[in-house]
Amino acid sequence: MADDESNVPKELSRSEWKVMGIVWSMQKAMAREVYTVAGEQFDWSPATVKTLLKRLVDKGYLKTTQVGNGFVYRPSRTAIASLRSAADTLLSNAIDGTTGPLLQHMVKSSSLTHDDLDELQQLIEAKKNALAKSAGNQKTGPNQKSNTQKRRGS
């Protein structure tokens, strides 16, 4: 079996994220359109964009359909799936008590819709309940403060 579209896709590099950002936003794009946007936005030469498009195809993030003498590029992975992998990597770097503060920072600095906030709220409520329950049936004494200490007054 060929692993040309591995189930464990390679991570994107900084520049590759930028190109994918453009293609994701446009859903599909001719090379020319990507050049134009990338040229304006990042001041890249078309040659640079060409290289990146090629690498993205090789990495399996873009698929192509021939049209005329060129391709239409379109994403083969969704933005959110890719972001999730990147998020997992980030989370895997968080040591002991840092995950909470990390997420707090992210929520703080993101612009979210009301709906987004609602969903988060529900998630958190659910997690709290789960926590409470698991703390309940595991009566290991009143002082299991968990590994992550509480850092008051930072």
Add this chain to the structure above:
Amino acid sequence: MADDESNVPKELSRSEWKVMGIVWSMQKAMAREVYTVAGEQFDWSPATVKTLLKRLVDKGYLKTTQVGNGFVYRPSRTAIASLRSAADTLLSNAIDGTTGPLLQHMVKSSSLTHDDLDELQQLIEAKKNALAKSAGNQKTGPNQKSNTQKRRGS
């Protein structure tokens, strides 16, 4: 001007995060201790760890104090500060409506303490209020599906 300790520190690479993870956990460490842990955990040769420690010192993430013929290494940036930069990078890759789902995924897949969840809850509540207020002066129907918030002309 010398930028030996730039205010915009270089990002860490995958391997460098791992080494920093060890040092952050130990607060300070002799090379030997890092070798040992890294050897067990990642099956790296001591030479590899040495190289990474050096690079981390060069990048300004570790500072050293001479002790005997070696150094004590200790972090010069906190884990959380470093995570925050990485998080900002990640968020900067999120296009239009993906930030919400991204954060949802992260909250879902993280293990958080009750306190962490509380803080998040408060943050979210605050953000909702802020949103409501800014939406208040511009009447929006019940179906604001908007991905990017409506920010008043900055």
Add this chain to the structure above:
DNA sequence: GCGGTTCGACTACATCTGTAGACGATGCAC
């Protein structure tokens, strides 16, 4: 003081990344 152990510095080298030029193939306008 001598020898083994360990340290940090330097060197090595393949791969990946950022950035771009050169070039042959192809399409479009006339």
Add this chain to the structure above:
DNA sequence: GTGCATCGTCTACAGATGTAGTCGAACCGC
């Protein structure tokens, strides 16, 4: 059908990264 614009591929090359070997200096035990 002939040029010119554009496409994708190949090549280039410097810097970053992953991974590790070599080596002189310094320490520790005797």
